[in-house]
Amino acid sequence: MIDAYEEDTIEQELQHEIIDIGKVTIIIPFYNTKDYIEECLNSALEQTYENIEIIIVNDGSNEENTAYLERILPRDNRLIYVKLDEHKGVAAARNSAVQAGSGEFLYFLDSDDVIAKNAIELLTRYIKDYNLILGTTKRLNKPLELMNIILKKRSKVVLTKKMYKLFKGRSILNMLIRRDIFSDTESLFYEDTDCFTDISLLVKIISQCEQIPTVKQPTYYKRLRNDPITNPGIMQKPNENKTSDFLKIYKHLHNEYNSNERIIHYLDLLFLNFYRKNIILLFKDTGKVDQFFNDVVSAAKKLNSQTLAKQPFHIRLEMKQLRRANIKKFKKTIKTHLEIRSLRQGLKSIKKFKIYCYRKxxxxxxxxxxxxxxxxxxxxxxxxxxxxxxxxxxxxxxxxxxxxxxxxxxxxxxxxxxxxxxxxxxxxxxxxxxxxxxxxxxxxxxxxxxxxxxxxxxxxxxxxxxxxxxxxxxxxxxxxxxxxxxxxxxxxxxxxxxxxxxxxxxxxxxxxxxxxxxxxYPRNDILYRDNQKEKINNIKEKIGLPLDKKVILYAPTWRDDDFYAAGKYKFNLKLDLQKMKEKLGSDYVIALRMHYFIADEISTEGVEDFAFNLSKYDEIAELYLISDILITDYSSVFFDYANLRRPILFFAYDLEKYRDKLRGFYINIEEDVPGPVVKTSEEVINAISNIEDVNLEYKDKYDHFYDRFCSWHDGQSTEKVVKEVFLESK
Structure with a gap:
């Protein structure tokens, strides 16, 4: 089923040169994606394969997005800009681009994704006499400039005849396709739905291709749109919308290709997979069964009996009831199906069983x-x-x-x-x-x-x-x-x-x-209630800190892009604790308090009598009370600490990256914070050594900051919250 190309022979024949096999038309539909389009467009313009044209179709974007797009479009004779008068959907945008383009090959790119610089080169190198070649797609999980995209001139390539395996994901992205396998007049994409429009092109490809090669090297970087609430991608629409669209295009294509056994088999497998993953979950709400029943019935009636015969018993039973339009029996069966599915899921592990018991x-x-x-x-x-x-x-x-x-x-x-x-x-x-x-x-x-x-x-x-x-x-x-x-x-x-x-x-x-x-915040009441020397010394004694030294508290935050797994973040301690001990150790000790997301165990080896790792100490407010100076970066701790009116230093060694690439700030950290922004351990040490001068320099700014962010706190926040939530409504 799968064979490897002779890569050494190919490289020898090409002599490591890029061979021009014809013009490639790169098609980019654009609809209100101004946050991503510049990176996408640049990745297309920077291709090592030079014989390209790029068609960007503005699919009726709003004024703000249109203005932004037209402002960043470069003067480049390879670029063709098509502007549609109204939003018609990705299928219409792609169809118009296909008609406007002149390349012998087509390549489709979404406006929120990027491609490697040699993506087109690799695909053209290995396509040989095939009608189509696929690249390998990876998730874009960091800002583009931080991605370690390795460009290789050679790649492993495999062939497969199993079309469903290749196109199970229903996407035409990251494929180089010969234009001449289609007629010049036909529309490649179905325009009557928003979702699943790629399937109409995939079935055309299946009808033309016996086997397809895949380049086993990342060429395409897919951005998973992570705001499906206010800025959803097409496939992040509600399940009801996706179900309506899938059933519509499935029935349309089934009718169009009813005599093509390979395409019907592919469509039926897509339907059965969609039924198991989407429609059954939709039918958890019995009201949705009534709403979608007739549409699902008409789709189920189109299923090929041979394909259906290979399905599990419960799927065959449900399809039988659907094909007979027996809604009463179907509702009972689907309820049992969902109950069994839930139980089977619950029996997979002890954790899942606990969740099952909770819900059931x-x-x-x-x-x-x-x-x-x-x-x-x-x-x-x-x-x-x-x-x-x-x-x-x-x-x-x-x-x-x-x-x-x-x-x-x-x-x-x-x-x-x-x-x-x-x-x-x-x-x-x-x-x-x-x-x-x-x-x-x-x-x-x-x-x-x-x-x-x-x-x-x-x-x-x-x-x-x-x-x-x-x-x-x-x-x-x-x-x-x-x-x-x-x-x-x-x-x-x-x-x-x-x-x-x-x-x-x-x-x-x-x-x-x-x-x-x-x-x-109730947690800040302690800063007003217990800000007394005796209580502060009691906390120091409990922790084991010397009473004759001042305390520096270092409480940094986590970095979004530096992690082991979800909720477990790395941290590279940039403070030079040894140098701080040498310069400040006669008067100070330092308490280290990492964010609760940080999984690293911070080492204090060699400075144990100066640096104390208190990351697991329960109450950070008590650490505020015992400290004389706070060092932080972009953690919100300084807003709370400011209630004490004590000095704060901002150790922002990666300020530009954090502000401009990872997060962004609500306030201007260099202008509005009540203390100096420093970027090296030497600057930290110097500021602490001259802390009285720092206090004098930032006094007015500190007063303004306190009025803006701390004025609600009076030591009575807890009482107000308890009264509102637990007493007044009783």
Whole structure:
């Protein structure tokens, strides 16, 4: 089935030169993607294969996007700009480009993706006498300038005859196609749907090709559009839209190619796969069965009996009921199918079984009206605003039962709360039956919220770096970050804001429209209540810090693009602790407090009597109290620390990259922050050595900053929150 090309022979014949086999037309439809188009267009213009033309079709974009596109278009005789008067969809845009182009070969590129500089060269080198050649596609998971795209002149190439295997993904991207296998007059893309329009070209290809080579080297970098809420890609539309479009194009092509056995087989496999992955999930809502039943019936009736005969029994049964249009029996069967699927999924592992029990049993049990579940930083700490709310409630003897979630089931905390291990059966049980949830981070996606639940989201900082829907693009371990965040944040009933600035940002960044508690953070009450020498010394003694030395607190954030896995980020300590000890050790010690996402264990080897790793210390507010100077970067800790009016240094060694490529800021970090921005350990040491001069220089800016970001805090935030959420509505 699969053979390898003789690569050495090919390279010898080509003598490492680029051979011109004809003009390649690169087609780029553009519709409101100004954030990505420049990178896409440049990747096409910079191709090592020179005989190209690039047709960019503006598919009725809005004025802002059109103006941007027309401003960046270079004067290049290889570039053809087509502007459609109205938005007609990607199929019409591509069809118009095919007609406008003159190349012997076609190559389709989406306006939010990029291709390697030698992508076209490699495909032309190995296409030989074949009608079509595929490249290898990879995910674009970092900013383009940070991607390590390795260009090779040689590549392994494989051949396959299994068309369904090649085209299961229903995409024509990253294919070099000979134009002359199609007639000059036919439309290649079906224009009556938004989704799945590529299939109409794929079936034409299947009718023309017996076997297809694939270059086994990355040539195309696909950007997974990570904002399906406010800026969705075509295939990120709701399942209802995709189902309507798929059924329409499936039936259309089935009718058109009813005598072509290979194409019918391909279409039927696509339908059965779509049915299992999309339609069955859509039918979890029985109302959707009524809505889509007739369309699915008409599609099922077109299935080839031989293809259907090879399907599992339950699929054959459901297709039989569909083909007979027996909606009553079908509803019963699909309900059983979903129940069995859910159980089978639950039996795959102990974790999945716990989730199954949660969804099947726990959230259907009677709700405990006077029970609250608390969690802080994904179960890592007894800290932050959830801790302050809990301690206030038990101090005032409020009539509630309390549950705390921790990763360590042996965690000791004050008061009557039941301690439950995160992701244990008890964890799922108590989340299922407790009316109130209090958390400062997101509860996992698989935890469904009952309608009667009340979820208080305390959040965990004033935003400096842009958040969620205020971010243009996200390069992190989780490509579904925005989609998941949107789903999770729909569960929040209350959200605490520490200042007016944050309240406004939370509404846009989280798309939050429910109850905003403009009270200040409960976690900052301690900074007003316990800012006393005796209490500060007690904390130092508890930690084991010397009482005769001042404390520097270093609390940096995480970098989106530097990770081991989702939620586990790397950190490269840039501070020179040895040099700091030499210069500052007679007067200071330094406490290191990493972000809770950071998975690295920071080493203090050789400076143990100067540097103390307190990353696992529960309450960072206590570290604020005992410290005399804060060093941070882009962490929101400095907004809280400013309540103490103590000096802050901003160690921003990667400022340009973080600001311009990874996140972006809401404020001007070089103009608005209440302390100097430094980029080297030497500058940090110099600032600390002259801290009185720093205080004097930044006094006015600090006063303005305090008024803007700290004025809501008065030591009474916890009481205000508890009154609003747990008392006033009772």
């Amino acid at each position: 049993f726990f959230i259907k049990m009677p709700l405990k009206e006077k029970q609250i579940v608390f969690e802080s930083f994904l179960g890592k700490n007894y800290s932050d605003s959830p801790r302050d709310i809990y301690e206030h409630m038990i101090k005032n003897n409020l009539d509630y039962n309390y549950v705390w979630i921790f990763n360590d089931k042996n965690k000791k905390i004050p008061g009557p709360a039941k301690v439950v291990k995160r992701f244990s059966f008890k964890y799922y049980y108590y989340l299922g039956v407790s009316k109130y949830w209090v958390s400062n981070s997101r509860i996992p996606m698989h935890i469904d919220k009952r309608e009667e639940n009340v979820y208080l989201q305390t959040w965990h900082g004033t935003p400096l770096k842009k958040l969620v829907f205020d971010m243009k693009e996200i390069y992190s371990a989780n490509p579904n970050y925005k989609k998941n965040f949107y789903t999770q944040s729909r569960r929040w009933d209350y959200l605490i804001a520490p200042n007016k600035y944050s309240s406004e940002i939370f509404k846009s960044a989280f798309l939050f429209e429910k109850n905003m508690l403009e009270t200040g």
